[in-house]
Amino acid sequence: MERVFLTDSKDETMAVAEKLGEALSGGELIFLKGDLGAGKTAFVGGLLKGLKINSEATSPTFNLVHEYRGEKNLYHFDMYRINTEEELYSIGFYDYLDDTSIIAIEWAENVIDYLPECDISVNIEKTGENSRKITVKGE
Numbered sequence: 001m002e003r004v005f006l007t008d009s010k011d012e013t014m015a016v017a018e019k020l021g022e023a024l025s026g027g028e029l030i031f032l033k034g035d036l037g038a039g040k041t042a043f044v045g046g047l048l049k050g051l052k053i054n055s056e057a058t059s060p061t062f063n064l065v066h067e068y069r070g071e072k073n074l075y076h077f078d079m080y081r082i083n084t085e086e087e088l089y090s091i092g093f094y095d096y097l098d099d100t101s102i103i104a105i106e107w108a109e110n111v112i113d114y115l116p117e118c119d120i121s122v123n124i125e126k127t128g129e130n131s132r133k134i135t136v137k138g139e
Contacts, residue, residue: 014046021050031108034124085114
C-alpha cells in the first residue's frame with residue numbers, strides 16, 4: 001500500500017508519523033529516505049509520540065544509533081557514514097534485530113544490500129521551506 005501526505009510544517013510531519021507509530025505492532029523495519037534537512041529525525045519524533053515514548057528524537061549522526069525504550073522499543077539508526085557489511089557488524093546493528101523492537105533507519109540506501117527487507121519505506125521530499133511530500137509504502 002502506498003499513501004502520500006502533504007505537510008506544511010514540522011508539526012504536521014510529526015502528526016503523520018504519530019499516526020503511523022500508533023499503528024505499529026512491533027518488529028517493523030522502517031527505512032527513512034530524504035535529503036539532509038528533509039525531516040527524517042522529525043518523523044522519528046512523531047513515531048515516538050505514536051508509540052507513547054516520552055523522549056525527543058535527536059539525530060544519531062555521530063552516535064549512529066539512539067535507543068528509545070517503551071512498551072515497544074524504537075532504535076533509530078543513521079547510516080550516512082556506514083557503507084559496508086563489516087561496518088554494520090562493527091556498530092552492532094544485527095544485534096538490534098528481534099521480533100519486537102521497531103528499527104528506523106536513515107540513509108538505509110547506503111547499505112541496502114546488507115539489510116533485511118524493510119516493512120515500511122518513508123520518503124520525505126522537500127517541496128518548500130517548511131512543506132513536505134511524504135510517501136509511505138508498505139504500512
